[in-house]
Amino acid sequence: MKLIVAHIVFLAFLVSQERMSVHGKIVSSEDESAIAGASVLIVSTTLGTSSDAEGRFSLRKIPLERRQLQISAVGYKTQVVELGVGDVQELVIQLHPSLIQTQGVVVTANKRAQSLEEIPVSMSVLDAKSFEVRNIVSLDDALRYVPGVNFQQSQINIRVSSGYSRGVGSRVALLMDGVPLLAGDTKEITFESIPVFQIDRVEVLKGAGSTLYGSGALGGVVNVLTKDAEETPTIFWRVYSGMYSKPSFDQWKWTDAYRFTNGQFLGFSSRFENLGVAFSLNRLSDDGYRDGDWLRRYNGFLKLKYDLSPYQSITYSSNLFTQYRADFLWWKNFQNALRPADRQRDITVNSLRFNNSIVYKHFVTDEFYYDMKAVHFRGNWHRDGLNDTRLDASISDAFVTDVQGNWTLDEKNILTFGIAGNYDRVRANIFGSHEGRGGAIYVQDEYRLSDDLSATAGIRHDYQEVFGSFTEQQTNPKFGMRYTIAEGSTVRLSVGRGFRSPSIGELFTSTSNTGSAAIVVPSLNLNPEHSWTYEVSGTHPLTEHIQIDLALFHSDFYDLIEPHVFSDSLAKINFRNITQAQVRGFETSIRTAIFDHALLIDGHYNYNWAVERNTNAFLRFRPRHIASVNSSFEYLFISTGVDYRFISRIEQIDGQLIDLAPIVNGRQRVDIHVVDARVIANLVEWGIPMRVALNVNNALGYNYTELIGNVAPPRQITVSLEGIVR
Template sequence: MLIAKFLRLSFIVSTAAAFLFPTFAAPVRPASVLVLSQREEKGRIVGSVVSAEDGSPLVGATILIQGMVLGTTTDARGNFTLKDVPAGKHLLVISMVGYRRAVESIRVPAGEEVHVRIQLQSTPVEEAPIVVTASKHEQVAQNTPVSVSVMRGKWLDDRNIVTLDRALRYVPGVVVTESQVSIRGSSGYSRGVGSRTLMLVNGVPMLTGDTGEIIWELIPVEWVDRVEVVKGAGSALYGSNAIGGVINVVTKDPSVQPVTYVRAFAGLYDSPYYPEWKWSSSHQSFGGWSLGHSRSVGKASFFASVSRTTNSGYRENDYYQRWTGFGILKLNLTTSQTVSLLADGLLQRRGNFLFWRDLRHALQPPDEQLLQRVSSDRWTLAPMYHYVASERLLVNARLMIHSSHWEDNINNPGGVGNWATTTLLDGELQANYSSVHGMLWTFGSEFSGSRVRSNLFGNPHGWTGALYAQDEFSPSRAIRLTVGVRLDLLKQDTISTQGQINPKFGMVYTLQEGTALRLSAGSGFRVPSFGELFTTTSASGFRVIPNPRLKPERSWSFEAGANHEIPSLGVLDVAFFDNEFWDLIEAQFVQIMTNGYTDYVGRFDNVTRARVRGAEISLRTGLFRGAVTAEFAYTFLDARDLQTNDVLKYRPKHALYGSVGIHPSWWEMGVDVRYLSRVERVDEEFVKLGIVRNGDARVPIFVTDCRAVFHVTPLGFPIDVGLIVNNIFQYNYVELIGNLGPIRNYTAYLRASL
């Protein structure tokens, strides 16, 4: 049924494309004339990118032709080739981490090959990087009309990040409550259901089909090039779940030369701050290893890894044991066509810690939770197709299949309690077209469908189909405008079909080289997950009932900001934002009559007309030629329920992040600091009804992490040895009601590339 609907939508898009593409394409000519014309009108750019300091080749530098879809990266020798370049004058934009971006003017004669050698000057602070998530094509981050934060893979490596949610706690404007991520106050907390942030890996959605949540253990942290965080409603390009923003993990390309990657780590939790919190006579431990390999064979290249991690848990019954795998296979069919396959998998067994017994037993759950466990098996396959049809037309297509099965023993200690099996199918056809008039079009179609079998949600199914288009153009040399719209049709089981139209507008005004002002507005929406619509369960004396009358959430996001590159010093970014929400879905306590008695139960309702306003400022700087680097970010948030004039739950008003690093030649040291003001509102009903004892205990969050990394080559290949102390001052805090945050812990790791 899902396949049939997908094929029908593909037929509609293909028919529309038959009418659209003649508008963009050149008039049809005989094949012989066309071939002769291409030989006369096109040329090649062959070149190399090297360091201006010592002339060494730079591997992985990005080269783009401004105003076109043509682009490439340098190989292991720093060389690159751009084929089928139209004759004439072009601007090459060259960028790389740790080097100042360069713009070179190149004239390409018809039918000839031009050779260039480009030198990049090192810089202590990374300038505006190349990003792909904001507009579904490569562009300089400073040229996007929305805020985009970028976290490099090295940041994850140096801190031995095991799951990405821990790293996101240090991204400006992002707050993570336990496992739920919130961008600029878009989300509070709903355990295990719904996400107002769309999670992607190389553009492939990574949300579950039943509860609509992010499974962080399934997101790769090995072989990561960068993590892009787009802030504000992104539904005009990405549809549902992008109501608060988009996070995209962009992995490295498979290497040309054989590379084997090894990582191993081990750690211990310290004793709790208060002796009465100690629940075991021994220290709890954690550890794991990862093994990966990348290489090219002929026209094929790949990266594949497997990881094993275990954690006995600093809280009782909060252990986990997991296997994860991730891989990318690429095959170059021709010089302009590439097919690839992304795959990942997770096998996990863990305990279940919902909340503490009371404050005197903050690291122990109530007795009924002690034997609870959850097991899950998940995998994803995503074939993709990339076609450079011409110097102005780029086509991408993908299909994603995600399968998951999880079960617990809640309410049935001797067997299976709740369980769900889900299949999710998602496909997209996208094109980027750069016109001769300087317009850059992005348009496409997307379809997703899911089917669930569960004793928790029933057996629902649903589908979504969408068409979208976006145009970017410059009415003057200093101004770049973006307009776009997306139409979504969605069906959730027995609920009637609904439609959503989401427009967007953006403007970037370049005051001078390295300084840009931005302005954007866009609408967003989120379809309620099956978990919010149909959950029927009980746990720890608390019952949840379904609500099939839920409506999609809606929003409008507005932003005004500025980005300024301070020569030889750093990058300053300032943003002011206003997010308006309608029909926000929140978990509520409601009264119902059961056998003549009044009972309090949980249910998801459209209850809130909300407004989230605030400001964000961040600074990245470097001193002494990069020997010392620092990053600081501050976010102010005014998140309010306009119906009750009360603050929204789990939204801290102030968030301050800081990071300082020292980088001599063979060792590094660093400190990360995170401060969140005391959350003004939580789920007070859990406290009033006696479900979570001492649940109103909470303080501001002030966490300091320290690290040291040593780069050595004792065996002729590079080895990194790291030592980490997290929460070095043993600060006690809660992110979520009745859940004490991680206590001080120590990690030692070894990482090598062979």
């Protein structure tokens, strides 16, 4: 009781403290142009905001004793500004361009905000601008531009960690604002459910990350960070419409009509005293470029952040996603590649995904803060046949809690520690009714040996249980070092362990009507997969205009769960711990900024040598080479860009599954070459608060399969209009 009273008195004391306000504009030191989307934080408080399209920001009710303002933006060097004396302060802050992403602030690597150059592992960051200029409507489309990342349709591979298994399990953990977002039944990622128009940035951590994030972070972590509320009432809108080009070959023609896609987005964001509100609605309708491949999608997002004091905040987020689509699994055959296999016709999938999270954050002292997170994620989907005949259905709930503390022990040590828990409940005709639960405790110390040299060591112990199947304990350590040779020149070293518990889907799937000749039967004796990742990486500026990154990586994977056909004649499939694998490779990036940063060119190359340890055969569904070149050019009010992606032909696929499904001519595949181009006119300078964009995706009209039996989208031309009203 005394503690509560003391706490209330302390809060009252804080509230009664004198405050100041800061308003300002963030500009580039090169040409004084406004920097939009820069993060502005009052150090050691929960107070923060982002700069608007004109680079302006505003922060109020800042305690007088907090005088450090940290400003960061991707592509610019992070800056800390000491505030002067006075109730209201007006600032113009110049940020210096940085060639590379070493200066932005990230939170995923060590579960706390820190500069990219301080972290001991490889990480890529996608900012909001990269979503806007490419007219991204689904998160996976954006992640295709991340070095070392490739997709098997909707399944993500970070440095070829994942391979492919349809609908069950992900070897990459997905977080939204730091909280896990994996379906309770299949533990798969539904990228399309992420509200892309609300994304502030996406951080992609490469390599095992289970020391901080637990099960699923076997090959990497994708953390989606959503935008905070604007300081003043702001309405965002966007409308877009696109058209697919007609099929390249007469054999593939299935309709004489053009196929269209269109979408609308409307968002509102504002602060009302201590309450920040951001909400949005968006809709997408896609006719599809293939016969029987249409979809309708709706998404609603709400984020409320209430500042209890400058040192405490509580944030509630809610995301509702519904989608109704045809279920195109694979083609009829290669001569009819844009038509579905006959038995898939008339099958539709209805899905609803709904997640709520609440986060309480408290800066107790300059040295210590903690946060408490609770998440509920509901998945509800069903597949229906002709006349709404129910084929498969699942309702799942995933609950996750996490209490985390960050304690700066002294000038050299920062301790991060916490406990986490999870509970899953599934009711499904293909999985049955099952429950699972788990708990974890973790601790990590970042030790700064000198200004240039730091080390990170951490460990996490997880307990996972699925009732009626397995009980498992996993201990995952990690170690990392970072040495800064000179400004912009850093060497990193890391070792980490990851694991993934089998999903309820993998354990209990039982089908007889999957649209396939093969049936899936339960696999009750599965063990968790685990991995060790080793990496040496570095960043070095070759000249004032060129930066090079290089990472050498090695991963050992154990007990990878793969589908297994155990009777040809009866064609049964279950999941087994089959594969012991080894992945080695390197990833290199070269970034150039020329003509005073008007022209930016990034080139990336990723070589993967991925083999099964026992047979030395190349792993299935993994490419050996991934390369990309991204370029952008800005002149006056016009900005343009061209992106090129190359993925070498998948060398090994699962022939047995292709034959059993059967996916007729399913072995057809080629190298992937995709060019996306864009031109954007910013009309704001003409007094019209609007941008007009023309995007041409797959501009070469190149035909390829990302996933067996599925021709990727042809050339697609999209026109979009977007604006901001204040």
